[in-house]
Amino acid sequence: MAPPAREKLVSGNWKMHHNHYEAIQFVQKLSAMLRASPVPPGRAVSLHPSLTSLRSVQTAVDSDGVPVALGAQTCHFEDRGAFTGEVSAGMLAKLGVRYVLAGHSERRAYAGETDEIVRAKVDAILRHEMTPILCVGETLPEREAGDATAKVVRQLEAALGGRDGSVVGRVVIAYEPIWAIGTGQVASSDDAEDMAACVRGTVRRLVGAEAARAVRVQYGGSVTADNAGEVMSCDNVDGVLVGGASLDPEAFSAIIHSGG
Numbered sequence: 001m002a003p004p005a006r007e008k009l010v011s012g013n014w015k016m017h018h019n020h021y022e023a024i025q026f027v028q029k030l031s032a033m034l035r036a037s038p039v040p041p042g043r044a045v046s047l048h049p050s051l052t053s054l055r056s057v058q059t060a061v062d063s064d065g066v067p068v069a070l071g072a073q074t075c076h077f078e079d080r081g082a083f084t085g086e087v088s089a090g091m092l093a094k095l096g097v098r099y100v101l102a103g104h105s106e107r108r109a110y111a112g113e114t115d116e117i118v119r120a121k122v123d124a125i126l127r128h129e130m131t132p133i134l135c136v137g138e139t140l141p142e143r144e145a146g147d148a149t150a151k152v153v154r155q156l157e158a159a160l161g162g163r164d165g166s167v168v169g170r171v172v173i174a175y176e177p178i179w180a181i182g183t184g185q186v187a188s189s190d191d192a193e194d195m196a197a198c199v200r201g202t203v204r205r206l207v208g209a210e211a212a213r214a215v216r217v218q219y220g221g222s223v224t225a226d227n228a229g230e231v232m233s234c235d236n237v238d239g240v241l242v243g244g245a246s247l248d249p250e251a252f253s254a255i256i257h258s259g260g
């Protein structure tokens with residue numbers, strides 16, 4: 001019997017955009033669009049607003065019954081303590097957050113997140129029964145030097161090695177080549193598929209075949225309505241992580257429906 005098809009997850013990472021008023025307007029517009037044209041079967045959507053907009057988005061999504069899961073962009077790995085400016089995974093879970101990005105390349109670059117910290121964040125997110133979206137990807141010099149696969153494998157080993165397969169099967173892994181983020185330069189669908197297959201193969205080697213079949217692998221990096229359908233049709237790509245194009249409800253709705 002064929003294994004059940006994996007759900008495709010379309011995630012909007014707003015980064016440091018949209019204050020809470022703008023966030024509410026976005027949700028209201030998206031809500032109207034998704035009423036007129038529902039999320040296609042086999043797809044799910046998550047929105048990752050800034051921390052100040054989370055509560056507003058949660059209230060707007062709940063009161064309108066919008067078929068969108070609440071997501072966050074990061075969290076601290078400790079449950080509580082003297083960490084000025086930080087927010088814990090438990091606090092996010094209490095707000096109804098379902099997905100949390102861990103190790104986005106911007107956080108690795110600007111906030112000093114090491115592989116060790118990213119692993120601890122994945123621990124915290126799982127401990128609070130949310131789904132981590134573990135972000136991995138190579139720089140342009142790494143790709144040009146032929147080191148892209150080694151870099152991604154190393155990041156996966158650091159975050160997922162030694163874990164239980166049933167836990168890893170619940171994780172989402174976002175392959176985001178750093179040279180494609182915010183640049184308008186998209187990886188070819190062959191490259192996205194090759195790396196997604198490599199991610200799945202690494203999960204198989206690390207924790208077993210069942211987790212490898214279940215784990216969802218997103219592609220991210222300059223995804224738009226023009227390229228989302230093609231990349232999501234790749235066998236091993238189970239959705240997209242969208243930055244810039246997720247800020248506009250029309251563009252994001254087009255991505256949700258693309259190729260579907």
Ligand code: PGA
Nearest residue numbers: 181182221222242243244
């Ligand atoms: P982008 O960002 O779609 O603007 O390239 C993607 C991301 O950083 O997740």
